[in-house]
């Protein structure tokens with residue numbers, strides 16, 4: 001299987017393969033890559049300073065998130081993972097919503113109930129993330145079934161890591177999607193690790209993309225640090241799904257530059273030389289060179305943009321930090337639509353006795 | 356009014372609701388062409404088509420997981436798990452996803468899914484076609500757990516479940532799928548969750564049960580009556596939420612409480628009922644609260660009639676409590 005690559009690490013590209021994107025599109029993509037990177041820097045710093053409890057960094061994987069989500073329509077559905085904050089930004093989730101969740105404050109859409117980085121935003125069809133690995137794959141399949149049942153022209157895109165491909169739900173989801181020929185795209189961000197385990201401990205298969213064949217549909221491998229390739233693969237397969245062509249599995253080959261989460265120390269299981277090698281393949285670096293070569297970005301514009309993104313991120317974080325913690329009653333609401341007697345009683349007791 | 360047994364009632368109720376609500380879909384193993392291994396979905400594929408009555412691949416996690424994704428997109432899926440004993444591949448989906456989605460999304464993504472599943476012993480099914488493991492699910496905030504013991508209640512509870520905006524595990528006591536018929540009204544009616552049914556009024560002992568065991572309990576109540584012990588029998592019908600009020604009201608009158616279930620004793624739901632009652636009405640109690648339950652062994656095959664509490668074992672416990 002040949003890996004789709006358009007824009008190489010040195011900024012050289014194959015003009016024959018360039019996707020059909022306007023100058024505005026390209027610059028918008030770049031802005032979002034920068035935004036995700038700046039957001040990650042801030043998120044890590046906030047956790048290190050003890051201002052938020054937990055963070056998951058996606059540095060190095062920006063092109064997968066932005067490239068794939070860029071190919072979606074606004075009425076499409078996404079089931080992301082905790083490493084896909086760029087998908088939220090790109091689809092228009094206000095940044096404050098993202099920081100409110102990290103701070104688990106009173107304005108958090110998730111009402112302070114979840115560990116940081118577990119976002120969700122109904123208005124933009126972004127389904128709330130949970131921690132269990134790979135569970136969202138079957139939900140995405142169900143949504144795709146419902147779409148087909150209702151004859152809508154909506155595509156469901158779901159993201160997951162290489163570790164997720166070892167779970168039962170990876171199999172049952174792809175199998176189900178294949179059997180019913182559903183309008184869905186499975187996007188595996190193969191960042192080479194699942195916490196400490198290299199991808200070779202997840203599969204003896206030559207690659208992940210080829211696993212699609214055993215479910216009766218197409219799998220494609222792309223350079224996940226090449227946003228043009230990611231976009232092209234996603235666009236082609238999303239269009240295919242929309243026009244009744246069934247599911248596709250995309251494997252984006254990328255690298256998790258940081259630790260698994262703020263609770264992880266990657267020096268225990270990988271060499272710095274490997275990290276250095278991947279640094280040279282950075283998705284933002286090469287896209288910047290590309291835009292400069294095309295005359296769409298100058299050094300000065302780049303610096304300005306980076307500063308703007310950084311300011312926006314920092315200011316929004318400050319706003320979220322000011323918000324009070326959630327009210328006690330939010331612990332008991334939304335367990336069910338209406339509170340059953342036993343929860344009412346527990347809440348009443350808590351309010352009365354204060355502990 | 357038609358005389359229907361429990362499984363016919365489930366079938367009829369699904370059909371009626373599917374005629375009313377185009378968003379209701381059914382999915383599961385063998386539910387389509389075959390009409391379900393117990394025939395609960397017989398004829399539905401012919402009437403509603405194979406897109407709406409979906410024969411899925413053999414994968415419980417995908418059945419429940421897909422139902423979640425369908426519900427998020429606005430469908431009202433009714434998933435069938437062929438036997439409760441085979442629900443465990445979907446346990447993660449039920450406990451970590453289905454039951455948590457509304458809460459963890461801050462109310463953005465409610466999951467109105469009904470999971471129907473035949474459960475319980477007494478059909479010579481052996482270990483893997485017999486168990487009553489309702490307690491695993493009652494222990495899960497975010498889920499409702501329901502089990503009818505009569506055709507009338509099956510319809511009313513199933514309609515309520517299918518119209519809820521929360522997930523419901525609808526447990527069907529397969530031993531009594533065909534053992535009793537009663538008049539089931541054709542019109543639309545519902546039975547609310549959390550309201551018990553008074554099966555027999557009595558004055559000496561309160562006996563609480565659910566599912567197929569309600570009928571075994573009725574036999575035990577008759578035996579006790581012969582000995583001059585008057586037993587009040589309560590069918591909980593829904594286990595979460597459960598009608599504690601009805602239990603307490605009865606216990607205040609009788610001063611004695613026995614809970615009978617097929618499930619194993621340790622960690623069984625009977626323990627919760629006993630704890631709730633002792634926390635609230637201990638002053639009324641004239642005897643210890645006692646449980647009659649399946650033994651704490653795996654479910655047997657050859658000896659299932661001894662494993663499952665027979666009326667005589669319930670009677671023994673009734674005697675102990677009455678003569679304490």
Ligand SMILES: Cc1ncc(C[n+]2csc(CCOP(=O)(O)OP(=O)(O)O)c2C)c(N)n1
Nearest residue numbers: 083131132133161162163164191193194195
């Ligand atoms: C079912 C399950 N098992 C274990 C974990 C703990 N855990 C959290 S993330 C993770 C690794 C996931 O790796 P991968 O799918 O490759 O995604 P990545 O984190 O690399 O993006 C593990 C083991 C979990 N969340 N869920």
